[in-house]
Amino acid sequence: MPDVTRIDADLRNVDGIILSGGEDIDRRGMAKALASQAELASAARDEYEIALARAAYGRGFRRLAICRGLQIANVAFGGSLHQHLPDALERTFRTRRR
Numbered sequence: 338m339p340d341v342t343r344i345d346a347d348l349r350n351v352d353g354i355i356l357s358g359g360e361d362i363d364r365r366g367m368a369k370a371l372a373s374q375a376e377l378a379s380a381a382r383d384e385y386e387i388a389l390a391r392a393a394y395g396r397g398f399r400r401l402a403i404c405r406g407l408q409i410a411n412v413a414f415g416g417s418l419h420q421h422l423p424d425a426l427e428r429t430f431r432t433r434r435r
Contacts, residue, residue: 339385344392353399356386356406362418387413 348354362383386406390413393400402410412418 339379339381341385341388344385344388347389348392348396348398351398353401354389354393356390356400356402356409358404358406360405362405362408362412383409390414 359382363380386409390400390402390410394414400410408418
């Protein structure tokens with residue numbers, strides 16, 4: 338299980354990090370409703386990867402973010418997130434057609 342208290346030790350001998358793909362980020366921690374199609378990763382993984390992204394940035398490490406990893410980086414630095422893009426696009430198109 339990922340452990341946030343280990344981030345300093347985990348980053349001790351690396352030059353960069355890769356934030357990989359995977360399941361959806363749990364938006365309930367951001368006071369947002371979950372999309373019905375959401376397949377959530379563990380809360381511990383979300384917490385660890387967000388803290389890892391912040392720590393790596395703070396140390397000037399190289400970072401590569403892939404799919405979920407890019408979403409983690411976005412959330413880590415205060416960005417917003419649409420969990421299910423087709424729902425968000427449908428709302429946008431309905432609003433524009435009026």
